[in-house]
Amino acid sequence: xxxxxxGPIDEIALESAVRTDADGAVIVFRGVARRHxxxxxxxxxxxxxxxxxxxxxxxxxxxxxxxxxxxxxxxxVHRTGVLExxxxxxxxxxxxxxxxxxxxxxxxxxxxxxxIVPIWKKEVWxxxxxxxxxxxxxxxxxxxxx
Numbered sequence: 277x278x279x280x281x282x283g284p285i286d287e288i289a290l291e292s293a294v295r296t297d298a299d300g301a302v303i304v305f306r307g308v309a310r311r312h313x314x315x316x317x318x319x320x321x322x323x324x325x326x327x328x329x330x331x332x333x334x335x336x337x338x339x340x341x342x343x344x345x346x347x348x349x350x351x352x353v354h355r356t357g358v359l360e361x362x363x364x365x366x367x368x369x370x371x372x373x374x375x376x377x378x379x380x381x382x383x384x385x386x387x388x389x390x391x392i393v394p395i396w397k398k399e400v401w402x403x404x405x406x407x408x409x410x411x412x413x414x415x416x417x418x419x420x421x422x
Contacts, residue, residue: 277351278334280327294349294371301375307366347372
């Protein structure tokens with residue numbers, strides 16, 4: 277299961293989708309919107325994505341995970357739209373016979389997701405907002421414009 281959704285993520289369904297009777301570990305990683313970031317008070321987050329491409333890239337990450345670790349199943353869901361503080365933006369579930377591999381695979385999966393999946397986050401503060409991950413682009417554009 278690799279999905280981009282516009283509303284809350286059903287974490288129980290994700291866990292159920294990956295668990296098998298052969299597994300001794302199911303890791304469910306939940307990334308949530310936090311109140312403080314970059315020294316500022318966050319009001320909410322906004323996410324945008326290219327769903328068709330994002331879902332394909334999430335499946336690619338799952339293939340990478342399965343190639344590197346002996347895991348049974350992988351599922352990833354990321355939310356778009358406005359997220360209030362405390363709401364989950366991403367949930368990754370991984371099942372494996374042993375916990376060590378499941379933990380390593382989950383860390384790799386979230387790191388790769390943040391690195392290559394076409395999903396964009398905007399932090400909104402009481403006094404402004406900024407698309408996160410594009411700061412270097414704004415600086416490069418300012419240098420080109422000067």
